[in-house]
Amino acid sequence: MSKKTVNDLSSSDLQGKRVLVRADFNVPVDDQGKITDDTRIRAALPTIQNLTSKGAKVILCSHFGRPKGADDKLRLTPVAERLSEVLGQSVVKCDDCIGDEVAAKVSAMNNGDVILLENVRFYPEEEKNDPEFAKKLASIADLYVNDAFGTAHRAHASTEGVTHYLSPSVAGLLVEKELQYLQNAIENPQRPLAAIVGGSKVSSKIGVIDTLLDKVDYLLMGGGMIFTFYKARGLNVGKSLVEEDKLELAKTLEAKAKERGVALLLPTDVVVADNFSPDANAQTVSIENIPDGWMGLDIGPDSIKVFQDALNQCKSVIWNGPMGVFEFDKFAAGTEAIARTLADLTPKGTTTIIGGGDSVAAVEKVGLASQMSHISTGGGASLELLEGKELPGIAALDEA
Ligand SMILES: Nc1ncnc2c1ncn2[C@@H]1O[C@H](COP(=O)(O)OP(=O)(O)OP(=O)(O)O)[C@@H](O)[C@H]1O
Numbered sequence: 001m002s003k004k005t006v007n008d009l010s011s012s013d014l015q016g017k018r019v020l021v022r023a024d025f026n027v028p029v030d031d032q033g034k035i036t037d038d039t040r041i042r043a044a045l046p047t048i049q050n051l052t053s054k055g056a057k058v059i060l061c062s063h064f065g066r067p068k069g070a071d072d073k074l075r076l077t078p079v080a081e082r083l084s085e086v087l088g089q090s091v092v093k094c095d096d097c098i099g100d101e102v103a104a105k106v107s108a109m110n111n112g113d114v115i116l117l118e119n120v121r122f123y124p125e126e127e128k129n130d131p132e133f134a135k136k137l138a139s140i141a142d143l144y145v146n147d148a149f150g151t152a153h154r155a156h157a158s159t160e161g162v163t164h165y166l167s168p169s170v171a172g173l174l175v176e177k178e179l180q181y182l183q184n185a186i187e188n189p190q191r192p193l194a195a196i197v198g199g200s201k202v203s204s205k206i207g208v209i210d211t212l213l214d215k216v217d218y219l220l221m222g223g224g225m226i227f228t229f230y231k232a233r234g235l236n237v238g239k240s241l242v243e244e245d246k247l248e249l250a251k252t253l254e255a256k257a258k259e260r261g262v263a264l265l266l267p268t269d270v271v272v273a274d275n276f277s278p279d280a281n282a283q284t285v286s287i288e289n290i291p292d293g294w295m296g297l298d299i300g301p302d303s304i305k306v307f308q309d310a311l312n313q314c315k316s317v318i319w320n321g322p323m324g325v326f327e328f329d330k331f332a333a334g335t336e337a338i339a340r341t342l343a344d345l346t347p348k349g350t351t352t353i354i355g356g357g358d359s360v361a362a363v364e365k366v367g368l369a370s371q372m373s374h375i376s377t378g379g380g381a382s383l384e385l386l387e388g389k390e391l392p393g394i395a396a397l398d399e400a
């Protein structure tokens with residue numbers, strides 16, 4: 001990575017220094033506000049520990065959800081509690097992210113202490129990347145570390161704005177690791193390289209499919225987006241999800257794959273349902289025989305076999321988006337089979353990368369997360385990185 005990281009900062013750079021650390025603690029919670037997955041909290045530990053071990057005072061900040069102004073349901077209090085547990089050290093929680101209370105708590109800090117500011121999105125200025133707000137946030141610290149990979153695609157005050165007021169501004173270890181895996185996988189992969197793209201919308205994945213066609217040897221497609229491709233080929237897709245305005249684009253992408261010599265694998269059979277529900281009637285049909293009134297909700301067993309054969313040839317695999325409606329058990333087989341295939345490939349030396357969001361949830365649901373080479377903590381951020389877009393939260397950091 002061409003950016004400075006916390007590893008470039010020595011104890012003498014950090015001893016007694018107040019370090020503003022942007023983390024992504026936007027964790028999933030249940031109806032009672034209980035954290036259901038603390039992956040993002042644990043992922044921030046290496047950077048926090050790196051800094052505290054060098055005598056820094058660590059001032060953490062993050063967003064949580066998408067509040068419109070202050071919202072008691074979106075306070076970071078449960079995060080501070082969980083962080084204290086996993087860090088094995090008390091984390092003082094502030095009730096605001098700027099102002100007198102914060103300043104007082106920061107000035108009472110000892111070297112090696114950790115505090116967590118309140119949700120930065122309680123101020124609309126955060127998402128507007130307001131310079132005055134960024135200045136206030138920056139005013140309590142001496143230097144800045146961005147470790148919020150999941151939010152690196154947002155140019156907000158706490159991810160981009162503060163870098164104009166704090167120097168040095170460097171990357172954290174999570175950001176470094178994410179970039180290493182995701183950038184390497186796409187720029188410098190061991191080949192053959194396969195990408196598996198699923199999920200529900202062609203429109204949200206066009207950018208990534210287009211970029212991937214320049215890079216990969218195999219492109220495997222599943223999820224709801226395949227029906228737009230079938231319809232573009234003139235097949236009957238029943239009530240399956242189709243983006244009518246993307247039919248031409250689907251044709252173009254198929255043509256591009258051919259032109260570039262990429263093996264574009266679309267499923268040859270699908271599991272169809274008579275309605276969109278967990279207990280719908282289901283049957284497996286070839287893609288030429290989707291009955292009127294039925295909708296495709298998973299890839300079928302023949303396709304799974306073809307996908308597995310292709311993946312077994314590969315040395316690197318990037319996966320973004322589930323193969324079917326994995327939230328319903330009847331339509332989870334395709335996604336689970338792909339997850340198991342990747343889990344088996346990792347120990348054989350294939351690099352397996354899961355690109356965030358729903359695919360991570362799917363891999364976690366089947367308990368295979370620990371068997372992948374890398375699970376990204378960023379959904380949107382990993383997608384934008386794979387698309388080749390610049391991430392503003394990273395672009396703003398100091399060059400190495
Ligand atoms: N055949 C299908 N028909 C309708 N919805 C589907 C189908 N296959 C998958 N889905 C749904 O797609 C959703 C995920 O789609 P989306 O495009 O949002 O992916 P994503 O969240 O961007 O994936 P990721 O976060 O991994 O990038 C899942 O909730 C899944 O149930």
Ligand SMILES: O=C(O)[C@H](O)COP(=O)(O)O
Pocket residue numbers: 024026065066150151154378379380381
């Ligand atoms: O969960 C995420 O993808 C990140 O935390 C970014 O959140 P946002 O989409 O609300 O900006």
